[in-house]
Amino acid sequence: MLRLASLFLFTMAFLFWGCTSEKRMLQPVQQGNSISLSQIAQELSLSLTWNSAERKAYLQKDDYYAIVQLQNDIIWIRGEPHKMEFPAYLANKEVYVPISTYIQDLKALFAYQAKNVEESKEIQDLPEPLYKIEASIPKVSFINFSVLLDPGHGGKDTGAIAPNGLYEKNFNLDIANKVAQILKDKGAKVLMTRNNDSFPTLDQRVLIANQKKANCLVSIHLNNALNTKASGFEVWISTNSKAKHYSKSSMLARLIRSAFQKHSPLSDRGIRKGAFRVIHETHIPSVLVECCFLSNPKDLAWISTEEGK
Ligand SMILES: [Zn+2]
The missing domain is CATH 3.40.630.40 (Zn-dependent exopeptidases)
Structure with missing residues (x-):
């Protein structure tokens, strides 16, 4: 019984967490302070590849690269961790990151x-x-x-x-x-x-x-x-x-x-x-x-x- 109750509680907590985190994740789109990786790739002429097992996206040009992982607020640029304003998130089958990351970190490297x-x-x-x-x-x-x-x-x-x-x-x-x-x-x-x-x-x-x-x-x-x-x-x-x-x-x-x-x-x-x-x-x-x-x-x-x- 106790086990069932805890399982139930756990499920509820998980569902609740899922809802709130989804809401939190979608908010940046409404605020317009996000940009999709495919748009960044297009603007800076980068190749964009996706590793679904690791949930990581790779932006690359010549020997330079950046790695973004879903739900992680660290972007790795040439092996260096840079903190983003909020974690990378998925919306409409696209990975989004803060515009500030694009302007301050990615443009500086790739432009x-x-x-x-x-x-x-x-x-x-x-x-x-x-x-x-x-x-x-x-x-x-x-x-x-x-x-x-x-x-x-x-x-x-x-x-x-x-x-x-x-x-x-x-x-x-x-x-x-x-x-x-x-x-x-x-x-x-x-x-x-x-x-x-x-x-x-x-x-x-x-x-x-x-x-x-x-x-x-x-x-x-x-x-x-x-x-x-x-x-x-x-x-x-x-x-x-x-x-x-x-x-x-x-x-x-x-x-x-x-x-x-x-x-x-x-x-x-x-x-x-x-x-x-x-x-x-x-x-x-x-x-x-x-x-x-x-x-x-x-x-x-x-x-x-x-x-x-
Ligand atoms: Zn350095």
């Missing part, structure tokens, strides 16, 4: 233009003197030159997680500390958005960049892909070619890229354009460097060495 900016006309059309400055920069002293280094992620935000369990956030900080020392030895003034395992938000990082008025910002990250063969380094600049500092950002990107070509054994994946907030909303020349792929064993082995860092 890049040329695969390699140097191939596009835009950069070839840069005025001649910029190339001359580039050639002369290595001889220029770093006295009175300030660099803001931004080690990606930190604190509760681990960034990508390597197959061996190591966190991207710690690699980023290690690399930033090494770069800071080299720059200081050359006489530059170095500022950091974080110098410990804290978590400045993207808003705070942008604010620091715009208040400190360093000569440039370099954001340091490691990449992650589903395809473990993906390998190499990338340098990212803003998609906003009308920004005042755009030509300086692209010049800085080319300098960093050529330094990587000289010193990194990994392949060159070129200069790319994306709307990452630390390079898109800052008012100083800004680049974001993906030093290698944590998801690739060869890349991971290299970045784990002192020399690699």
Whole structure:
């Protein structure tokens, strides 16, 4: 009898839960703050695949991907967890996510233009003197030159997680500390958005960049892909070619890229354009460097060495 009663109670609770959760899930559609994954795939030219066993959807373009699981409010973007305003839900046979996730997270990752900016006309059309400055920069002293280094992620935000369990956030900080020392030895003034395992938000990082008025910002990250063969380094600049500092950002990107070509054994994946907030909303020349792929064993082995860092 007792067992029957508890079974009944359980069934009622389940039904009740089912009703309320369905109501809660459908609400966002009425509020119009959701967008379907198929619409996102169409707008950003992504492939969309569905794994019904895991109830997961995969958005993909080149080596970049995002994973959404039904009823889960975490979206995995290149192996990094991002919290969504509400869980992904199913309506009319479509998977929906918050519009804020589309605008802040997915657009920033997938709305890049040329695969390699140097191939596009835009950069070839840069005025001649910029190339001359580039050639002369290595001889220029770093006295009175300030660099803001931004080690990606930190604190509760681990960034990508390597197959061996190591966190991207710690690699980023290690690399930033090494770069800071080299720059200081050359006489530059170095500022950091974080110098410990804290978590400045993207808003705070942008604010620091715009208040400190360093000569440039370099954001340091490691990449992650589903395809473990993906390998190499990338340098990212803003998609906003009308920004005042755009030509300086692209010049800085080319300098960093050529330094990587000289010193990194990994392949060159070129200069790319994306709307990452630390390079898109800052008012100083800004680049974001993906030093290698944590998801690739060869890349991971290299970045784990002192020399690699
Ligand atoms: Zn990262």
